[in-house]
Amino acid sequence: MSILLIEAFYGGSHKQLVDLLQEEIEDCILFTLPAKKWHWRARTAALYFMQTVPSSAHYRILFASSVLNLAELIALRPDLGKLKKVFYFHENQLIYPVQKCQERDFQYGYNQILSCLVADVVVFNSAYNMESFLTSIGKFMKLIPDYRPKCLEQLIRPKCQVLYFPVKFPDVRRFLPEHKLALIENTVGAKGNGNPYRLMSLPFQEKNERTMDLTKNRDSAMRSVDCETQTECCTSSQERLHDLLTATREPNESTSSKSTSHCQGEDKPRETCRVCRTPGGLKCQQKPLHIVWPHRWIEAVYCGCYPLCPKALVYPEMFPAEYLYSTPEQLFKRLQNFCKRPDIVRKHLYKGEMAQFSWAALCGKFRSLLTTEPKEDL
Structure with a gap:
């Protein structure tokens, strides 16, 4: 495998990103730690991965999130230092919310600064994340009582770029109103x-949605999202579900001729709201x-x-x-x-x-980020 993915906090958006990269980009191998005890992951993950990641002459790229102390890992594993090292920021510890400045542990932000210095490319999931980190480095380093390093922002900024978190959007069209x-x-x-x-x-x-029968899948999904408060004109949930599914399967046909309203009489057609696609007409506007x-x-x-x-x-x-x-x-x-x-x-x-946030739009940029010509000394 040529792309080494390391995630020290394998959960939430961290997990979503590396899973997507492994799924969509060829030649990836993933090493992780569970998403718990965050502070200990930030402190000790490098030592764990030093022993866990096997040596290989096939590695070309190392991709890691900012939970990992990349500087420590490279010091412990010089062979990984020869790779193209991509460091991705989901959040940064220089401005991550704390109630009081005294509660901020200096070590976590310091680790991220060191990791940026040894990385080849530093990627942020937003311009705000990038600028808030870079412009806070000078103030953050003033916490050191003496012998403070200088010009760290200028050393790190040329490596930085913004690449939004990619989302593979699901197909929710059957749940949405036409407009x-x-x-x-x-x-x-x-x-x-x-x-x-x-x-x-x-x-x-x-x-296992992909192997489920489409009709059963729709029925289950509709029951999950049908949580609106019942109004006086609403019919039974089964009839509402039937009408909603009918509207989904036959979007060009009017459902008004196929169903009737109990509150208006059996012989009168029931109006289907164009906004929320549920029977009851204007009554849906009374729902909270x-x-x-x-x-x-x-x-x-x-x-x-x-x-x-x-x-x-x-x-x-x-x-x-x-x-x-x-x-x-x-x-x-x-x-x-x-x-x-x-x-x-x-x-x-x-x-x-x-x-701009979809995987379809961002996949090319991520592929370019995770490709490189092999270095001569590999």
Whole structure:
């Protein structure tokens, strides 16, 4: 294997990234540690991988996340120092949130600075992550009481680049109202090889989804997402599910002629809402909005959520200004308005750009990052 992937905290987005790289890029071999005891992983993972990663003349590239102390690993394994070393930042320890500055352990940020110095390429998942790290190095190093090193930012910055975290977006078109399908088509239409939905499932779907019968799969998924409050005009959940599946299988046919409303009489056609694709017509607007606190924004918006984020940190880089708030009072007013007019959210079509975060758009950049000509001394 020519690409050595090392992940000292194999969970969450860290796991998602290296799994995707191993799945989509040829000649990768992965070594990991479980995603627990983060502080001990940052302190001792290099020693563990020094003993675990076998020597090989086939390695050409080393890819590791910023949890690993890369400087220690290279010192312990000089053979790995000859490789092209790519160091990826999911987050940086110079500004990672702590309640008080005194609570920040100097060692973790120091480890990341040393790792950047020995890396050949330093990659950040956002411009905010990169700039906040680089511009904090000088202030951070002033914590050293004397004999402080100088010009570290200038040494590290030329190695740095931004490469957004890649998301292989799942196919959620069957769950979305018709007016939001355009965003999905634009996102998955980005240039890339293969089916953008391949090998990707929603969190609530079974792992063996690919081998399941399509009808059973839809039935299970719809039961999972059908959590809206019942209104007086709603029919039974089985009838609602049947109508929703019918609308999915026959998008060009009107369902109004195929179903009737119990509250309006058996002989009258039941109106199907164009916004949420559920029977009951305008009654769906009486249902309460659901507020979610996602750990993965770039996925939540893709699945139809309306983003409402602080005008700080990385959010201005990701979302247009209309989705940002500056004060708690602004947030309260926005939520209050949405509660009074839920149709504002339900009918809204996201105005930002999602394709730039898709694996289809980013796969070429990651492939280039993980390719190199062999060095003469290998």
